[in-house]
Every structure is written in structure tokens, then in C-alpha cells.
Amino acid sequence: MGNIVLNLEMNKIMEMRNFYKKNILDKNIPGSVFAAKTPACMITAYKSGKVLFQGNDSEKEANRWGRASTSATSNKPASSSKAKGNLPNGIGLMSAIGSDEVGTGDFFGPITVVAAYVRKENIPLLKELGVRDSKDLNDDKIIAIAKVIKDIIPFSLMTLKNEKYNQVQQSGMSQGKMKAILHNQAILNVLDKISPEKPEAILIDQFVQASTYYQHLKSQKAIAKENVYFSTKAEGIHLAVAAASILARYAFIQYIDKLSDSAGFKIPKGAGAQVDVAAAKLIMSKGRDILPSFVKLHFANTDKAIALVNKKRN
Numbered sequence: 001m002g003n004i005v006l007n008l009e010m011n012k013i014m015e016m017r018n019f020y021k022k023n024i025l026d027k028n029i030p031g032s033v034f035a036a037k038t039p040a041c042m043i044t045a046y047k048s049g050k051v052l053f054q055g056n057d058s059e060k061e062a063n064r065w066g067r068a069s070t071s072a073t074s075n076k077p078a079s080s081s082k083a084k085g086n087l088p089n090g091i092g093l094m095s096a097i098g099s100d101e102v103g104t105g106d107f108f109g110p111i112t113v114v115a116a117y118v119r120k121e122n123i124p125l126l127k128e129l130g131v132r133d134s135k136d137l138n139d140d141k142i143i144a145i146a147k148v149i150k151d152i153i154p155f156s157l158m159t160l161k162n163e164k165y166n167q168v169q170q171s172g173m174s175q176g177k178m179k180a181i182l183h184n185q186a187i188l189n190v191l192d193k194i195s196p197e198k199p200e201a202i203l204i205d206q207f208v209q210a211s212t213y214y215q216h217l218k219s220q221k222a223i224a225k226e227n228v229y230f231s232t233k234a235e236g237i238h239l240a241v242a243a244a245s246i247l248a249r250y251a252f253i254q255y256i257d258k259l260s261d262s263a264g265f266k267i268p269k270g271a272g273a274q275v276d277v278a279a280a281k282l283i284m285s286k287g288r289d290i291l292p293s294f295v296k297l298h299f300a301n302t303d304k305a306i307a308l309v310n311k312k313r314n
């Protein structure tokens with residue numbers, strides 16, 4: 001599937017909207033002027049003037065309107081070339097795999113880890129689609145952006161469900177080790193997907209020192225090591241990490257929705273008092289045995305929820 005990006009004047013974009021008026025989609029994509037779908041091409045025009053053509057007819061459709069911009073270097077750099085710690089210069093503009101995780105601090109729900117590959121020529125496009133630090137985005141935005149980028153960039157999602165999480169946690173594995181194994185596996189999966197192409201860098205949103213990370217992976221059959229870098233706040237260093245974070249949060253939100261459906265009420269995120277109340281409600285309606293498939297049992301919230309139930313029953 002080809003992706004083509006054109007930079008067009010707004011009057012041209014209006015002309016396009018008219019041309020494709022029978023194909024316009026009723027779809028709210030952040031920052032877009034319109035989105036249209038022909039039988040073999042998805043066209044999304046943005047307020048900035050960028051127009052994205054996706055699908056088998058992308059070349060044919062794009063040729064009606066202009067010539068593709070050839071390189072990303074004509075665009076202003078994402079994060080200039082400031083080096084940070086041990087990171088290579090200009091890493092923000094490289095073709096890179098980024099990885100990040102969600103759910104480690106949430107009592108309810110799984111840990112989701114995503115590694116995503118962003119080619120340098122797609123960096124401006126992802127920016128256009130609204131990809132940035134997911135902490136600045138609410139759930140609705142996360143969902144809207146994730147639905148678009150999941151078809152544009154290669155990625156791998158690892159979901160450590162609650163049952164399995166509790167099993168390995170009780171066997172003595174630390175959360176740090178679980179995360180290391182999941183990140184490594186997601187990265188290997190993406191390397192496999194994009195092979196023989198290789199990323200110029202692999203950037204992991206840092207959760208432990210590099211030495212500890214590799215220590216955790218000692219027993220793994222394969223370990224991604226080449227061009228692997230670690231940084232805290234890596235979402236701001238390469239859009240691949242920001243994209244990974246958005247996709248991981250999207251998967252987490254979907255999982256929480258699924259849990260909410262089977263609980264029969266809205267499951268809250270986080271680890272505050274609201275999750276104690278929700279877990280108590282869950283125990284009251286479905287019994288205590290349901291907990292391992294909903295929560296991370298070793299959190300202090302488990303005892304608090306049980307205390308709430310006992311208080312109500314006495």
C-alpha cells in the first residue's frame with residue numbers, strides 16, 4: 001500500500017473537496033479539512049495544506065493534483081538535532097522504532113506495550129495527524145489518532161492480561177522484568193515485520209537503567225541490541241515513541257471498555273480511591289474469584305477493596 005503526501009494550497013484543497021464530494025466520509029480526523037474514500041484510495045486533506053493519499057490508487061489520485069514532496073528534510077525538523085545524553089545526534093529525524101507501555105500503574109486492566117516503526121519521511125505526516133506526547137491528549141483524541149495511524153505505521157502490540165500478570169507476579173517476577181520482556185518482544189516483532197529494512201535507531205521510553213534492562217532479558221532467546229537507545233520522556237524525542245504510546249493507550253482503553261462491559265459498570269483507571277470502590281462493587285456482584293481477571297492483585301488496592309466489602313457486609 002503506497003502513501004503519498006502532497007502539499008497544496010487551500011483553494012486547491014477546496015477544489016478537491018468538490019471533486020470528491022460523492023466520496024466524502026463523515027469522519028472527524030483531528031486537523032483535517034475533509035476525508036474521502038474512492039474504491040481504492042483514502043484521501044485526507046489537512047488544514048496545513050498536507051494531503052495524504054493511501055491505497056492502491058494513491059499514485060493515480062495524487063497525480064490529479066500535483067507532485068509528491070520528495071523528502072522530509074524540506075520540512076522543519078521535529079526536535080532539531082539536539083543530542084541528549086547518549087543519544088545519537090539528530091535521532092528525532094531518523095527512521096526509528098519507538099516503544100512505550102501503558103497500564104503499569106493502573107489497578108484495573110493489563111499492561112500494554114507497543115513498538116512502532118516510523119520512517120523519517122513519515123514524520124511530518126504523523127505530526128500532521130496529531131501524534132505527540134500522549135499525556136497531552138484525552139482519550140477521545142487518542143482513539144481518533146490511533147485509528148488513523150494503525151494503518152499507516154508497522155507496529156506490534158503486546159498485551160499482558162491480568163490473569164497472566166498475576167501468575168507471573170506471584171511466581172516472583174518484578175514488573176520491571178515483565179516490561180523488559182514485553183518491550184524486547186514487541187521490538188523483535190517489528191524488526192521482523194519491516195525486514196529486510198532496518199531502523200536507524202530503536203528508542204525505548206526508559207523505565208530502568210540499560211544494564212538492568214539487559215539483565216532482565218538474560219534468559220530470552222533473542223535480544224534486540226543493535227542501535228537500541230534509552231531515554232526518559234522519549235515521546236518528546238522521536239515521534240515513533242509518541243505513536244507507540246498512543247497505540248498502547250488505545251489498546252488499554254479498549255481493554256478497559258471490555259472489562260467495563262463484563263463488569264456491568266464503568267471501570268475506572270488509575271490506582272486511587274475510585275478503583276477501591278469499583279473493585280468492592282465487583283466483589284459484591286460477582287464474588288472475589290473474579291478479581292484476578294480484572295486487577296493487578298498485588299496492588300494495595302486489593303486489601304482496601306476487601307476492607308470496603310467487609311465494612312458493608314458487617
Ligand code: MG
Binds near residue numbers: 100
Ligand atoms: Mg513510558
